Structures are given as C-alpha cells and as structure tokens.
Amino acid sequence: MKGRAVDLVLAGSGLCAGALMFVTGQWQARVAPAWLFVPLVVCCGALLLRRTAPLASVLVGTAAVAGDVVIGPSLATPLVYTQVLYDACLHGRAALARALLAVSVIGSVVTAAVCLVVVRDVRALGLAVLLALVTVVPILTGSHVRHHRDQATIARRSAEQVARLAEADRANAVAAERAGMARELHDVIANHLSAAAIHATAALSADLGPDGTRQALTVIRENSVQGLAEMRRMIGFLRDPAAVAEAAPGGLAALDDLVARCGVPVGLSVTGAPERVPVSVDLAAYRILQESLANALKHGDGGPVAVAVACTAAAVDLRVDSGLARRPVPGLGGAGLIGMRERAALLGGTLTAGPDGDRWIVAAHLPLDAP
Template sequence: MTARWPSWRTDLVISLVSFLGGLVLYAAGGWRMFLGASLWSGVPHWVLLVPLAVMAGCCLLRRVAPGTGEAIGLVALAADTLLGGSLGTALIFTQVVYDACVYGRPWLWRANLIGSVAASVLAAAVGVVAAGDWRGVVLGLVVALVAVLPTLTGISVRQYRDQARVQRLRAEQTARLAAWERRQAVADERARMARELHDVVANQLSAIAIHATAVLSAPDPSPQLVRQAVEQIRQSSVSGLAEMRQMIGLLREDGGSDDPATRPGLASLPQLVAQARADGLAVDLHTAGLDRVLPVSVDFAAHRIVRESLTNAWKHGTGAVVLNVDVDGDRVLIETDNALRPDAASTGSGHGLIGMRERAALLDGTLTAGAEDGRWRLRASLPVRHTEEAGV
C-alpha cells in the first residue's frame, strides 16, 4: 500500500484539502472571527488568504521537517491574528501542531505541551484584563482548543505508535528466538541421532573389523578359524541390523522412546558380556544392586556406556577386562580396567568417548577414561536420585 500511495502524496492531499476547506470557510464569512476588525484599517480582507495558504503549505512539511513547519505556522498564525483572525487558518494550525507532536523529535512535543498550556493561561489572563470581566477567560479557552487539545492528541497518538513499535520489535525478537531454538533443537536432535547411530553401528562394525583382521593376519588360516570368524561376523552383522531397525522404529514413533520395554537397559548386561566374550574379549564381571528399578534415562545410558566401554577396552586394551557395575541408592557406578594395548594411541576416532561423556553429562554424572599406569581405565558415575526427583 505504501508503494502504491507514497507518503508525500498523503501530505499533498492534506495540504490541498486544508487550503480548500479554508477557502470554503472564507467564502462563508469565517474571517476576522477573533478581533472583529483588522489592526490596520483599510487592509482588504482577501489578504487573510496569504497566511491561510502559508499555513496549508506547512502541512507539506509534516513528515520531513515538522519543527520547521510549526515555526512557520506560528508566524502565519500571528500574522493572521494581527489581520483580524480567520477560522480556517486557526483550524489548519491545529493540524500543524498535531503533526509536530506525532512526527517531531521528543523534545518538540514536550515544548509544545509546556508552551501551549502557558499560552492558554496567559491568554485567559489577558482576556480577563482586557474585558474587565471574568468572561474574558474564553480567550484562554480558544487558545487551549487551538494549541493544547491537538498537542494532547498528538502525544497520545505518538505514545500509541511507540508502544506498537516496541511490541513489534518484541514480536520480531520472539520470532528470532523461536527460530534459533528450533535450529538448536534440530542440531541437538542430529547430535543425539549421530550418537545413537555410532553406538549401534560402530560397536558391531568394530567387532566385524577385528574378526576380519584376525583372519587376514593369519599366515595360513585353517578352515575352522575362517568359519568361526565368519560366524562371528555374521552374528555381529545380524545384531547390528536388529538394533538399527529398533532405533529407526523408535525415531518414527511418537512418545514410544520412553517405554522401558523398548529401550535396552542393564537387564541386558549378561547378553552384552556374552557377546563380548563371543567376540574374543575376556570379561570378568562384578555386579551389585542390579535388581533395583532405575529411571529409564539412567538405565538406558548405563547400558550404552557399558557397551561402549567394552568396545573401548577391546580397542585400547588387551587381555582380560574387569567390568564392575554397582547400583546403590545414589548412583550407578561403571568401571572397566584392563592392560593397555601398545598401539592404543592410534586406535579409534574418539567419538565413542565423546558420546559416553555426553550421556553422563546429560544426567549430571561424570565419566573419565584413558591410559593410567599402563592400563586402560574407564569410570562412569550416573546419579539416580536427581533423575528420580526430576521425573526422568
């Protein structure tokens, strides 16, 4: 709409309509309404059209220079008053004052308010003195109608526009914040899916790679060794595909991911250990308190950490690994310990450790892992009471 009808056209229309309205009032006898006669005798009444035209021209400055327009309008009003005063010029001046309060600088409407009130009081006093009667106060009322009333109207409109502008800015900020939160949620969801994908795929692929490397490294592998390795590779592949389908199913369901029956937990710890032993990792398991019912988030995170810790013990360590899973009233403690592999520094990408630390941090827990005194050690502590109180 603004492109179709520019603001300058609106100002031009207001100026022309004001001037034409003043001409109509002039033709109807609305001139020399205040003093009744000109201070200069012999001046023709059509001279009043000059301040009328100037006042109408001030409307063209309502947006670009409202202060200048009001100053010119004051001069035109003063000249009109000295010539006897016309109704049309006074009415157009109210528009000029209104525009100055709406479009001018903040100090301008304050100056208008103070000046118009002072002028009204002064005019009332002058009217009483000049008339010698209290009825002379009507002169102050006329000044109030011409100056104070449009000033108050302009201030109200300006405050309304300022409030609307503030609300619009707040709405834009809220929209930007909502967009940022959506992007952050998408990024968090991608990170979570990447972590789940790593936990599901990397463990099984690591087992496949180890068995394949063992067969290829053998100088003259026997058919029994090849068959055993192929069986382990097949078992790891089938297990990985099953877990992949389960993860995809959970991602497709709405609200189904919080069902304990569909999410693995410490109840499957024997199967994890059996799988690790079948893959060739000797595991010495020690457990306590596994009969306790854990929050779903803690149970799921503990399962993932145990699984990834066994994979890391396989990658970074050698020989038998001691796995300790202890559940008490305050926390779930997971510890692994085995001898450090000589070439462990160049093994793995580190995503598994990052994922485990993120899981522990989400539950306000801690996780440390690394080489220590020639051994590979991992220790994770997941609080239980905090998650129970939070309803997780």
C-alpha cells in the first residue's frame, strides 16, 4: 500500500511538472496544444506500472515518447520517460536492464551515424547526445543503484545468517555447559549423599550394635565432609575458571583413596602409567570409576568389586565387575549411566554397562588423543 502511494505521488508530480512547462511555454506543438497532454498523461501512467510490470511500463512510456515527438515535441514527456527507464532497471529483471542498455547504446550510435552521413553537420550530433541523455544515463544510473541495493541485501542477509549461527553456537555452548555442570554436580554430590543415605538406612533398619552404628555414622560423616569439600572446590572453579587445577579431583592417582572410602570391598588393578594420562581423560576416568563404585554400593550384593585400569600409549581402558543382587534403595536412582556415557562420548570413546549373569559389568575405552 505504501509503494502504491509512492507511485501515485510520483506520477502526479510528473504530471504537475509537465503542466507547469506547458504553462510557461516549454513545448512546440504541430497540432492543437491540448493534444500535448496526451503523451504526458500516458507516460505518467506508465509510472504506475514500474513495480508490478516494468516491461509494460517501458513499452507504454516508449509509445508515449514516440507520440510526443510526432505531436510536439515537448520537454516534459522525455523527462518523465527517464524516470520510467530508471525504475525499469531498478525494479525489473537484470535481463531487462541489459536489453535496455544495449538498445539505447545502439540507438544512440546509429542516430549519431545517420546524422553524420545524412545531415553531414556536427551540430546534428546533438540529437544523438540528447537521445543518450534520455536513455543511456537513466539506465546506467538505475543499474548502478540496483547493484548496490542487491549488494546491501546480500550483506544484510549474510549478517543475519552470521547472527543466527552465533546465537545457535551460544545456545549450544550454554547447553553443553549446563550438561557439564549437571554431570559434575551428580558425580561430586550424588555419590557421597547416596553412600550416606545407604548407611543411614542400614543404621535405622537394623540393630547394628554400638560398633556397627559407630561405623555407619563414621561413613556418613566422611562422605558428608568429602561431599562438602568437593562442592566447595566446584563452586570455586565456577567463580574462577583459572582454579581448574584446584577444583579437579586427584584423578587416577587418587584411586586408592577413592577405593578406601567407597563403602564396598574392592580389588584394584592398575597397569601402565596413569601419571602420563592427559588431564581430561584422567578426570573422566576418575568420575566413571567413582560412579561405578557408587552404583556397586547402591545396587550390588555387598561382595567384592573388581576394578581394572589399563593405561597404554593410545587409551585408558576401565572395567568394573560387581555383583548384582541387592534390591535398589528407594529414592537413589539417578542419571549416573547417562553421565558416564556422555563423558566417554565427549572424549571420542565408548562405554558399555549392563548385566552379565549375576554380575554387572562396566567397560570404558577412553582414547588419549581426545578431540
């Protein structure tokens, strides 16, 4: 609607300008002066088609100029015709602009040649120059403006695409960060709270005697203190990412301490050189073993758990073999397996976990050349 109003204003302005020229005597009519307005009105009407039908607008405008030459000629109609050509190049197809330019250049050259050959007067070249001004100049101007407009459109779309990609990257980064925080919170806090809950349940549901009750309370206290310490380290890391070394757990080098406080008997076998494992793989291996031992405590049969860690030059292989007989303690289910698989996948490794008869096997392969 706004574009249509602009077309009407433009056509009306051309008509008013032509009327003003007519009043001031800027015309030469071979017929009755009233007919001079016919080509002008037709040419102004062609402006109404400049957006919807550029080719039709050019054809109507050309016919109006031809009629004006026969009747007059006047100055107003050719001036309006320059706007018609300009708009055709601006709003029409690129092929139309190229065709108009070719025709106008050829027409100007042919006119100049005819003037020199037939009239044999250099002053007759003024007609060719006038034809070039009326046709070639507005066509070149419209094509130039269209080129810059198209370039601006391409640049704007490119900027919008870059903005969308940046927003997608930001959203992915936030999602990955939230997933990482969820894994860390689960591994840091949930395992200690699970151990505390299991021993509290045992102390409440059975007569353990003074020694058993004291042992259960000792385990509850140790897990509570350890969980609080790890929570403080994690909060410190979130506040200051440079404190990653302080926030990270001991890794594979601290497996003896992990085994000692896991709450189940563990047979630990470590081969290779854990101290040469990269930090990212070291942390992932530690968390996977931590979660596996916590699951053995929550869901195992209370028997020995076999933990094997093999460090080679290419990867770290983990295997946790535990009994599967105890019924799960209500309220202790979580997302441990999901977190372990995510940790392995982030390093380009694999993790499988599932029953094998009456045993529960967790096996992980973590390559050292992590992406």
